[in-house]
Amino acid sequence: MMRGIPEGAVHGGLAAQAALVFERERKERGTRPERVGKNRLGAEPRAAMALKSHSEAERRRRERINAHLSTLRSLIPGTCKMDKAALLTEVIGRIKELRTSTTEISQGVNVPADADEVKVEVNGHGGGPFSLRASICCADRPDLLADLRQTLLSLPLRTVKAEISTVGGRVKNEVVLTCDGCEDDSECSVFTNNVHQALKSVLERAAAPPEFPGKRRRISSPFHAMSSSP
Amino acid sequence: MMRGIPEGAVHGGLAAQAALVFERERKERGTRPERVGKNRLGAEPRAAMALKSHSEAERRRRERINAHLSTLRSLIPGTCKMDKAALLTEVIGRIKELRTSTTEISQGVNVPADADEVKVEVNGHGGGPFSLRASICCADRPDLLADLRQTLLSLPLRTVKAEISTVGGRVKNEVVLTCDGCEDDSECSVFTNNVHQALKSVLERAAAPPEFPGKRRRISSPFHAMSSSP
DNA sequence: AGGCACACGTGAAGC
């Protein structure tokens, strides 16, 4: 493993010394390698300096990379004493994991665009009761939640999970619906269409009574949608 | 940069050859380095084989690490032609970014534990109006949202964002509050305490009228909390 | 020409 500053600076330097000594001995025995006239004057110290700066630069490069690897070790728990390769494997796993989880979460959580929209997609399909993930995004209004509730209750589906996020007068409602007594998965497509149509109707009812069609209504507080007494 | 398979396989081998030739020349001139009796018999080919397998193993190690780096390059867009160090810098940035976004999203989204709890933390503190992120987690009840709404409206804070997630009769309400006309950041601590106390009172009012103290009330639908007409 | 980045082989430690 060799932690800290090893005296390994000797060995590589040892190979270098070996090569240099070899060069010197060849010269001493008169065995010029090739292109004698190329080295005009003072070529030896210049080459030595270049070699030294080269090794120092390479050293700095290694330190940079290792510092980054150390940062990665500190970032991912449980990799303190791991191999470089194992660390990178873990890093790759983390990137993939976080990427998928982030996208699959944020696509359902973040407040959507300014345009009204209705999304319905099959959540789990194979094996057991399937579930639908439906979301509707529109401008906030006091009776939206009640309308949405009544609409969903009219469907033969059970609301497993509901999530509401609102910001700036826009609201996104996302629900997860499941069918308790479903024996055939082939029905899920018709359920998907039904849910989509139902939410579309909510959207149309939302667009129906706009006092000022061109302007968006001003919402004083996100709790507009929560008010239990109109 | 040197992409692909360089013929650099020669040079390192060249240095090795130089060292080996040097070794051989020393032996030919009878200049034993040290410890002559140590090499008993057949030590030369054995050492050569060990050295060869060693270099091959090191080569495989490098290939493994580089393969992982290549995978990371494919994982993060825009790093195809980057340095190793720059690539790792980008990887670190990605990990941090994804980690924070995932945690800050999931900690507000996921359904909390079974225990009731109130959390209040300062969101943005330095520069401009600060904001508080407050959340309350408890069992669902019809008047919870109305209570929460009235409680928050009684505070001199504005509700910027509200998010509700409920599952299995448990509900988590998370709100982001800000103070519009705050000139001093030192007040945020008292606001934090006020919000915490207010939410605690909501929690206590929730625990007050339990028909069956030991058992949790059964909730038929998450839209219980949304019902606009009691 | 000089700096930079890379792959290579090798000595030293840890199991």
Place this chain on the structure above:
DNA sequence: TGCTTCACGTGTGCC
């Protein structure tokens, strides 16, 4: 002991 991992210096190609 052998196998693995690491840091090092070096050769080499590309700006």
